[in-house]
Amino acid sequence: MTATGGRGRRERLRAETTAEIKAVALALMASGGPDAITLRAIAREMGMTANAIYGYFATRDDLVTVLINDVYTALADAVDAAWEAAPAQDPAVRIQAWADAFRGWALANPQGFRLIYGDPVPGYHAPEGGAAPDAARRVCIGLTALAAAAWPHAQHLYEDSAFEWSDFDTGLLDKVRPAFPELPPAAVALALRIWGHLHGLVSLEVYGHMHTQTARPEKLFQEELAQLVRTLGVPHP
Known part of the structure; x- marks a missing residue:
């Protein structure tokens, strides 16, 4: 040899x-x-x-850092691919595609979902800048892209919004403001609202709580997402 x-x-x-x-x-x-x-x-x-x-x-922390980076990157790849594959001229379909990819990835990778969105690993110290800074930035930008797609239709709902830039974490703003410089603080708040809708139902499903309540958790997710899109005034085909 x-x-x-x-x-x-x-x-x-x-x-x-x-x-x-x-x-x-x-x-x-x-x-x-x-x-x-x-x-x-x-x-x-x-x-x-x-x-x-x-x-x-x-060290154990070195392993956990690699795991978080691998898992977060796989999630970012999945939602980015779904977003890019959906027609840019149809914001409702793009929002649906991103949300479906997020849920699909989480259900296929429950341990990974728990690692990045569940209880922290006791005693773990992330490296400076975070364990997966690029992937975290990409997911934040993806979520803000959902709000940006809805914003032309939904902004009239937020005319009286009292949100200011100081209401948000600087780390979040450092990620999203350069990508969406035209969006106001209320649109960032909208991105977090959308995140709450998606993450809440998916977390219940991943942790097994939803299956004790309904045999069709995917139907509940789809109807909640459709209602959210309608509430924001985004036209749906």
């Missing part, structure tokens, strides 16, 4: 082991909660020594 071939095999095996470590970490979190993610527990599940797993992730 050539030196290059041996290096390629080692790199492939390392990538496979790294992927398995991340999968086991998410499985442990699903069964035992966020504090179940420990390198020693993962090593036990994989039949590795603790020292061996430290060769892949020096």
